[in-house]
Amino acid sequence: MIGGGIAGVSAAARLAEQGASVVLVEAEATLAFHTTGRSAAQYLENYGNDEVRKLTLASKASLLPFLGPRPELMVGREPRVEALKAQVEHAKTLVPTTEFLDGDQAREILPILRPEIAGALWEPDSKDIDVASYHQNFVQRFRAADGTIHTSAPVRSLERTEGSWRVVAGEHTLAAPVVVNAAGAWGDRIGELAGAQPLGLHPLRRTIAIAAIPEHFDADEVRRWPITAFQPDDRSGMIGYCKPEPGGLLVSPADETPSEPCDAKPEEHDVALGLHNLAAFTTLEVRHVRSTWAGLRTFTSDRTPVSGYDPAVDGFYWLVGQGGYGIHTADALAQATAANIGDAAWPDRLIELGLTPSHVAADRPGLAGPLTDGY
Numbered sequence: 001m002i003g004g005g006i007a008g009v010s011a012a013a014r015l016a017e018q019g020a021s022v023v024l025v026e027a028e029a030t031l032a033f034h035t036t037g038r039s040a041a042q043y044l045e046n047y048g049n050d051e052v053r054k055l056t057l058a059s060k061a062s063l064l065p066f067l068g069p070r071p072e073l074m075v076g077r078e079p080r081v082e083a084l085k086a087q088v089e090h091a092k093t094l095v096p097t098t099e100f101l102d103g104d105q106a107r108e109i110l111p112i113l114r115p116e117i118a119g120a121l122w123e124p125d126s127k128d129i130d131v132a133s134y135h136q137n138f139v140q141r142f143r144a145a146d147g148t149i150h151t152s153a154p155v156r157s158l159e160r161t162e163g164s165w166r167v168v169a170g171e172h173t174l175a176a177p178v179v180v181n182a183a184g185a186w187g188d189r190i191g192e193l194a195g196a197q198p199l200g201l202h203p204l205r206r207t208i209a210i211a212a213i214p215e216h217f218d219a220d221e222v223r224r225w226p227i228t229a230f231q232p233d234d235r236s237g238m239i240g241y242c243k244p245e246p247g248g249l250l251v252s253p254a255d256e257t258p259s260e261p262c263d264a265k266p267e268e269h270d271v272a273l274g275l276h277n278l279a280a281f282t283t284l285e286v287r288h289v290r291s292t293w294a295g296l297r298t299f300t301s302d303r304t305p306v307s308g309y310d311p312a313v314d315g316f317y318w319l320v321g322q323g324g325y326g327i328h329t330a331d332a333l334a335q336a337t338a339a340n341i342g343d344a345a346w347p348d349r350l351i352e353l354g355l356t357p358s359h360v361a362a363d364r365p366g367l368a369g370p371l372t373d374g375y
């Protein structure tokens with residue numbers, strides 16, 4: 001298993017628990033150093049396309065102990081009202097508790113919304129995720145099932161001979177019949193090392209700032225605010241969001257700046273844009289930013305993750321493209337990986353939801369090509 005983010009540890013745990021002998025190698029000295037440690041930690045059943053939403057629903061059972069209340073509002077001004085209503089109707093097909101709220105109803109929930117806010121999608125069952133504990137739980141399960149983890153072990157070469165991979169990772173040389181590529185933004189780089197055609201992954205930078213909340217606000221009230229996404233007037237998707245965090249308000253401009261795989265850093269103008277868009281949708285006056293960070297959300301062209309064997313390279317498995325929903329889709333993708341590689345059955349919940357291996361295969365139609373719109 002290459003990569004110690006949520007994708008790697010969840011799939012490693014699921015595989016080891018069904019009896020596979022698994023070694024996980026991570027380039028960094030600590031696990032979850034890259035995207036997994038930089039998320040907004042939100043569970044959203046209406047986020048992403050229908051395949052993603054099914055992966056989210058199928059992951060819920062394992063997430064339950066790590067979830068806390070944090071409903072979602074997606075708000076818009078007058079030009080978005082009809083589109084938001086339509087979005088709610090579509091959302092209800094998988095998540096029946098989703099509701100449309102008018103501007104006044106939305107302001108009752110979040111009093112700082114500006115008077116121009118005219119409608120909202122309300123997802124009451126959205127949740128905060130304790131990502132560190134969820135990730136750690138998979139690490140513990142993996143170790144309990146005799147899994148081995150090597151950190152500071154960047155994979156530098158992959159060679160296939162006589163049905164086995166020879167993997168050089170840091171100071172370790174390993175042999176394995178199957179290599180799982182869960183390297184996040186570096187997924188295509190690992191693919192190239194294995195001699196596979198790149199999938200055309202798109203690492204996109206996203207920025208977060210923790211803004212100080214003015215002292216006159218009641219801290220208990222602020223703690224109960226929903227995560228709130230701002231929809232622009234001319235399209236679906238969002239141009240920013242905010243949610244309470246210990247120490248302030250998490251604010252993002254929902255940026256998607258193409259990037260090379262790297263240790264992403266926040267740019268000042270993205271932080272400023274986040275605060276600008278917050279001011280356009282709310283009356284909150286932010287005077288001070290406590291901290292900032294950025295991470296890479298890595299998408300396939302159709303914005304659906306991949307969990308499947310490479311069609312041309314024997315024993316090479318892709319577990320990539322988790323985009324902006326890799327925490328809340330991780331367990332379903334891990335179960336899919338365990339089913340495809342080991343003897344486990346395709347997850348029952350995915351069967352119920354109508355999601356088959358072909359929906360997340362590495363050679364599905366629509367995988368190559370330009371990035372689709374989304375958020």
Ligand SMILES: Cc1cc2nc3c(=O)[nH]c(=O)nc-3n(C[C@H](O)[C@H](O)[C@H](O)COP(=O)(O)OP(=O)(O)OC[C@H]3O[C@@H](n4cnc5c(N)ncnc54)[C@H](O)[C@@H]3O)c2cc1C
Nearest residue numbers: 003005006007027035036040042155184295325326327328
């Ligand atoms: C700002 C932001 C907000 C987000 N909000 C949410 C959210 O609210 N909810 C949600 O579900 N998701 C969210 N996400 C997305 C989520 O964080 C990602 O989808 C998920 O963390 C991806 O996990 P991963 O394991 O694929 O990648 P990573 O965590 O990046 O792990 C990949 C690992 O592979 C390692 N690696 C790379 N190359 C090598 C090599 N050669 N050898 C060995 N190891 C290697 C890397 O060091 C890294 O540790 C957010 C992301 C960002 C950036």
